[in-house]
Amino acid sequence: MRESKLWFLHVITAVVILFLLGSHMGIMHMGRILQVFGIGSTEPTNVEEVFARSKQVLFMAVYIVLLGTALFHGLYGLRSIIYELSFPKALEKTVGRVLCVAGIALFIYGSYVAVQLTKGA
Amino acid sequence: MSDSSKTVVFEVLRYDPERGEAPHLQEFTVPVTKGMTVLDGLHWIKENKDRTLSWRSSCRMGICGSCGMFINGLPRLACTNQISHLHSDRVVIKPLPNYDIIRDLVPDLEKLFDKHRSVKPYLIRKDQVEQNRPTSEYFQSEEELVNYIQFAYCIKCGLCLAACPTVATSKDYVGPQALTQGWRYLADSRDEGCGEHGEALYSSHGVYRCHFAGACSQVCPKGVDPGLAIQLAKQDAFLKTLGARKPKKASGVTPPVQNWQPRANIPKAPEPTVGK
Numbered sequence: 001m002r003e004s005k006l007w008f009l010h011v012i013t014a015v016v017i018l019f020l021l022g023s024h025m026g027i028m029h030m031g032r033i034l035q036v037f038g039i040g041s042t043e044p045t046n047v048e049e050v051f052a053r054s055k056q057v058l059f060m061a062v063y064i065v066l067l068g069t070a071l072f073h074g075l076y077g078l079r080s081i082i083y084e085l086s087f088p089k090a091l092e093k094t095v096g097r098v099l100c101v102a103g104i105a106l107f108i109y110g111s112y113v114a115v116q117l118t119k120g121a
Numbered sequence: 122m123s124d125s126s127k128t129v130v131f132e133v134l135r136y137d138p139e140r141g142e143a144p145h146l147q148e149f150t151v152p153v154t155k156g157m158t159v160l161d162g163l164h165w166i167k168e169n170k171d172r173t174l175s176w177r178s179s180c181r182m183g184i185c186g187s188c189g190m191f192i193n194g195l196p197r198l199a200c201t202n203q204i205s206h207l208h209s210d211r212v213v214i215k216p217l218p219n220y221d222i223i224r225d226l227v228p229d230l231e232k233l234f235d236k237h238r239s240v241k242p243y244l245i246r247k248d249q250v251e252q253n254r255p256t257s258e259y260f261q262s263e264e265e266l267v268n269y270i271q272f273a274y275c276i277k278c279g280l281c282l283a284a285c286p287t288v289a290t291s292k293d294y295v296g297p298q299a300l301t302q303g304w305r306y307l308a309d310s311r312d313e314g315c316g317e318h319g320e321a322l323y324s325s326h327g328v329y330r331c332h333f334a335g336a337c338s339q340v341c342p343k344g345v346d347p348g349l350a351i352q353l354a355k356q357d358a359f360l361k362t363l364g365a366r367k368p369k370k371a372s373g374v375t376p377p378v379q380n381w382q383p384r385a386n387i388p389k390a391p392e393p394t395v396g397k
Contacts, residue, residue, distance in 0.1 A: 001319060001358075003324060003325050003329055004362055005362055007355070007359075008359055011359065083325055084294070085290070086292045
């Protein structure tokens with residue numbers, strides 16, 4: 001059933017976001033600890049370092065996956081809140097479609113930026 | 122042993138749509154005896170103070186589910202709650218929240234039964250012939266019975282809907298009572314109506330709108346635990362989507378008993394008096 005699949009993805013994206021945000025916290029805020037293990041940076045927020053990371057294909061992929069999962073998870077959550085406001089069925093469908101289109105548009109735009117950063121444009 | 126000197130003030134919500142008055146609280150001083158329930162108190166008011174006071178009740182023993190009311194801030198059955206157990210000199214009684222009021226303490230339960238019907242709360246089988254003209258009974262082991270028996274204790278009192286915060290904000294939400302009954306049939310090993318029950322259960326206003334506040338389970342007078350049923354329904358759908366759950370295979374009919382002999386000490390059943 002459609003709603004079951006959407007909710008399934010909502011749960012899966014939550015787990016993926018947890019992992020990716022954990023990685024983000026590690027890279028951005030626990031550089032000194034990570035250096036003990038021979039990885040990470042003490043100045044991860046320097047512009048040079050940010051652009052250097054953006055040029056790596058791995059980071060580009062991570063950005064795109066994080067963007068996709070966060071968009072789906074957030075917009076599905078927003079849709080759930082809107083559905084609880086008991087709008088007419090037609091308006092509910094419209095809201096669902098608008099959120100879907102907005103999510104796809106933001107994903108394409110965000111992915112484009114991530115790819116362009118990797119290319120060094 | 123009775124203590125007739127003790128009195129309790131009943132604050133009862135009064136509303137008569139024919140009079141056009143706004144709902145308001147009316148006070149009654151009620152003498153309390155040991156073991157007296159809130160329902161007994163209402164009956165005392167009706168017999169001694171105001172015959173126009175209206176509410177629903179029937180069995181007086183927590184079975185029919187008619188006397189659901191909002192008593193001292195919680196949805197409860199008036200017949201199973203003793204006044205002394207409320208530990209208060211004031212008993213504030215209002216009709217169940219999240220329902221329209223018909224009159225005084227009488228809620229309009231039509232919404233509850235509409236939602237209950239939406240999950241198709243009955244056994245659905247593919248073998249229509251066997252179901253309509255049974256030759257035997259469907260097999261069910263004790264373990265399979267335990268999977269759903271708790272959820273079959275629902276008496277449709279509607280307290281869970283009155284307590285549910287999602288029902289309070291979303292009129293389309295199927296609600297804990299109906300969702301539990303939908304799961305009760307999905308979990309039944311004899312049932313083959315996964316799609317039929319699931320249509321409402323897994324709709325956009327079904328189990329996924331539950332916030333798991335647990336208020337439904339807290340107020341249920343029969344220990345049905347609708348919160349658990351909703352979580353089990355979600356878990357089942359998750360595993361099914363993941364492909365980690367085997368498709369349900371409904372149980373068949375038990376083979377007819379052969380060569381049976383009635384026990385000597387069991388008297389013969391009387392002839393039927395109707396349907397000859």
